[in-house]
Amino acid sequence: MRVCLATPPLITDNPREPLAMPLGIAYLGATLERGGFDVTLIDGAMAGPVTGQGANRYLIGAAPDRLAGLIAADRPDLVGLSCPFTTRYRLFSQCLKALRERLPGVPVVVGGIHPTLFARRILEQDHPDVVVLGEGELTLLELARRAAENGTPDPEGLDGVAWLRNDRVVVRERTNYVEDLDTLPEPALHLLPVDKYLARSGGRWASQLRSVLPVLTSRSCPGRCSFCSVHALFGPKWRGHSAERVLDEIAGLVRRYNPSLIAFEDDRLTWDRERLLKIMDGITSRRIKVRWHTPNGVHIDDLDEGLLRAMRKAGCRSLNLAIESGDPDILNRVIGKKGTSDQAREVAFACRELGIRINGYFIIGMPGETDESIQRTLDLCLELPLDGLGIFIATPFPGTRMFDECVQRGYIDPDRFSQEFLEAGDPELLHRPLFDTGTMSRQRLLWWEREFKRQFIKRLYRRRPAVRVKAVLRRCLGLASRLAGR
Ligand code: B12
Numbered sequence: 366m367r368v369c370l371a372t373p374p375l376i377t378d379n380p381r382e383p384l385a386m387p388l389g390i391a392y393l394g395a396t397l398e399r400g401g402f403d404v405t406l407i408d409g410a411m412a413g414p415v416t417g418q419g420a421n422r423y424l425i426g427a428a429p430d431r432l433a434g435l436i437a438a439d440r441p442d443l444v445g446l447s448c449p450f451t452t453r454y455r456l457f458s459q460c461l462k463a464l465r466e467r468l469p470g471v472p473v474v475v476g477g478i479h480p481t482l483f484a485r486r487i488l489e490q491d492h493p494d495v496v497v498l499g500e501g502e503l504t505l506l507e508l509a510r511r512a513a514e515n516g517t518p519d520p521e522g523l524d525g526v527a528w529l530r531n532d533r534v535v536v537r538e539r540t541n542y543v544e545d546l547d548t549l550p551e552p553a554l555h556l557l558p559v560d561k562y563l564a565r566s567g568g569r570w571a572s573q574l575r576s577v578l579p580v581l582t583s584r585s586c587p588g589r590c591s592f593c594s595v596h597a598l599f600g601p602k603w604r605g606h607s608a609e610r611v612l613d614e615i616a617g618l619v620r621r622y623n624p625s626l627i628a629f630e631d632d633r634l635t636w637d638r639e640r641l642l643k644i645m646d647g648i649t650s651r652r653i654k655v656r657w658h659t660p661n662g663v664h665i666d667d668l669d670e671g672l673l674r675a676m677r678k679a680g681c682r683s684l685n686l687a688i689e690s691g692d693p694d695i696l697n698r699v700i701g702k703k704g705t706s707d708q709a710r711e712v713a714f715a716c717r718e719l720g721i722r723i724n725g726y727f728i729i730g731m732p733g734e735t736d737e738s739i740q741r742t743l744d745l746c747l748e749l750p751l752d753g754l755g756i757f758i759a760t761p762f763p764g765t766r767m768f769d770e771c772v773q774r775g776y777i778d779p780d781r782f783s784q785e786f787l788e789a790g791d792p793e794l795l796h797r798p799l800f801d802t803g804t805m806s807r808q809r810l811l812w813w814e815r816e817f818k819r820q821f822i823k824r825l826y827r828r829r830p831a832v833r834v835k836a837v838l839r840r841c842l843g844l845a846s847r848l849a850g851r
C-alpha cells in the first residue's frame with residue numbers, strides 16, 4: 366500500500382529563506398517504511414519555486430493546488446498531511462481542499478501542532494478523515510494498517526485521535542507517548558532531496574554557505590515556559606534517545622552526506638547532563654568529524670563549565686543562549702523559567718573563554734512588561750560578551766499559558782487572533798507586536814526592539830572593530846557585485 370506524506374509550503378518576507386528538513390514527516394515516513402508500506406515524502410516548501418506575492422511576500426514552494434497535484438500523481442492509497450505550524454494553516458487548508466477534489470475516494474489523515482490544538486474546528490471545516498493528536502508515529506502506523514486491511518483508517522479505540530462519528534466530533538486525547546525513543550527508526554531523510562536541503566539550509570544562525578542537517582536527540586521538556594507549546598506535541602515528560610543511538614545517527618549523517626554543520630533541534634538538549642556528556646565524549650572518542658550548533662536556545666540553568674568544555678571539544682562552535690529577560694520577575698514568574706542574570710553572566714563568560722561563539726536570545730513584551738523591566742534586559746544584553754543578538758517580540762501562540770493569560774486579561778480575542786493573524790502566516794504580522802498590554806503599547810515595544818538592535822551593534826563595533834571592518838567590506842562587495850551584474 367502506498368502512503369504519501371506531505372507538508373504545505375510557506376509564505377515569508379525572505380525570498381532566500383533557508384529551508385530545514387521536515388523531521389515530522391521524515392519520522393513518520395521511517396516508521397511506515399519499517400511497517401512495510403511504500404512511502405513518498407513531499408515537502409511543499411521544497412517542491413516548487415519562489416513566487417512573489419506582492420508587497421514583500423513570497424510563496425516558497427508549490428502552491429496548494431500544485432502540491433495536491435503532486436500528491437495525486439503519486440497515486441497514494443492513503444495521504445498524511447502535516448500542519449507543523451499554526452502559521453501554515455491557511456495553505457494547509459487550501460491543499461486539503463484541493464486534494465479532496467483530485468482524490469475524492471482516498472482517505473486523508475492530518476497531524477502536527479495546529480491540528481492537534483484545533484482538531485474540532487479542522488474536522489468541521491476541512492473534513493479530514495482523522496486528526497492525529499501530537500506524537501504521531503505509532504498512531505499513523507496503526508491507521509495505515511487498518512486502511513490496508515479494511516480500506517479505511519478507522520480510529521476507533523486508538524489513543525491520540527479525533528474524528529467525526531455520525532457527524533459528531535469524537536476526541537481521544539493522547540495519553541501514551543513513545544517511552545523508549547530508540548524503538549523509533551531514524552528519520553527517513555533518504556526519502557527527501559537531501560542535496561537540495563544541503564544547498565539551502567544555511568542561514569539560521571549559520572553562514573549562508575553552511576550545509577546543515579537536523580538531529581533530534583530528545584522530545585519535550587520539563588520546563589513550562591509560558592510562551593512554549595511543545596507539550597501539546599510531545600507530552601509532559603522529557604524523553605531522550607540513548608547516547609549510542611545519537612552517536613550512530615550523527616556518524617551515519619556525516620558518512621552519507623558530509624554536512625558542514627549538524628543542528629540539534631531538541632526542545633531541551635541539555636536536560637540530561639550525563640547523557641549529553643556521553644554524546645560529547647563519544648563524538649570525540651569516535652573521532653566523528655562534525656561541527657554542530659543549537660538553533661533553539663539552550664537553557665542557561667543546565668550549563669556549567671565542565672559541560673561547556675566537553676561541548677567545545679566535540680565540535681560546538683556556537684551556542685544560542687535562551688536568556689529571555691534580565692528582569693527576575695518577568696523571567697521567573699511571568700515566563701516561568703528558572704535561572705538568574707548571574708547564571709547568564711557565568712555561562713556567557715565561560716563560553717567566551719572557551720572560544721564558543723554566543724548569540725543571546727531575548728524576549729520582550731510579555732504581559733506585565735514595563736520600561737523598567739525591558740531596560741534591565743537591555744542592560745544585561747549589553748553587559749554580556751555576545752557575538753549575536755536574537756530579540757523577539759512575545760507572540761501568544763494558541764496552546765500556551767501566555768495565550769490564555771492574554772485572553773483572560775482582554776488583550777486579545779482568541780478566535781480573531783488565531784484565525785486572522787496567526788493562521789494567515791503573514792510575515793509582516795509575525796515580526797510585529799500584535800497587542801497592547803496594560804503596561805506597554807505596541808509602538809513603544811517597536812521602539813525598544815530598535816533600541817536593542819542599535820545599542821547592541823554600537824557596542825559590538827566598539828568592542829570588536831574587526832567586526833565593523835568586515836561588515837563594511839561585505840557591504841562594499843555586495844554593492845560591487847550588484848553593479849557588475851547590471
Ligand atoms: C525546527 C523548528 C522550526 C524550523 C522549521 C523546520 C521545518 N522545516 O520544519 C524553523 C526555524 C523554520 C521554525 C520556524 C518557526 N517556528 Co518552529 N519549531 C521548530 C522545532 C524546534 C522543531 C520542529 C521539529 O522538527 N519537530 C520534530 C518533529 C518530529 O515533530 P513534528 O513536526 O511536530 O511532527 C510530529 C507530530 O506533530 C506529528 N505529526 C506532524 N505532522 C503530521 C502529519 C500526520 C499525517 C500525522 C499523523 C502526524 C503528524 O507526528 C510527528 C512525529 O511524532 C519545534 C519544536 C518541536 N519540538 O517540534 C518548533 C515549533 C514547531 N515552532 C514554533 C514556532 C512558533 C515557529 C515560528 C512561528 C516562529 C516565528 N515566530 O517566526 C516559525 C514559523 C515558520 C513558518 N512560517 O512556517 C512552535 C509552533 C507553535 C505553533 N502553534 O505553530 C514550536 C512548537 C516551538 C515552541 N516552542 O512552541 N521552526
Ligand code: SF4
Nearest residue numbers: 586588589590593632
Ligand atoms: S525551556 Fe524551552 S522547551 Fe522548555 S518549556 Fe521553556 S521554551 Fe519550552
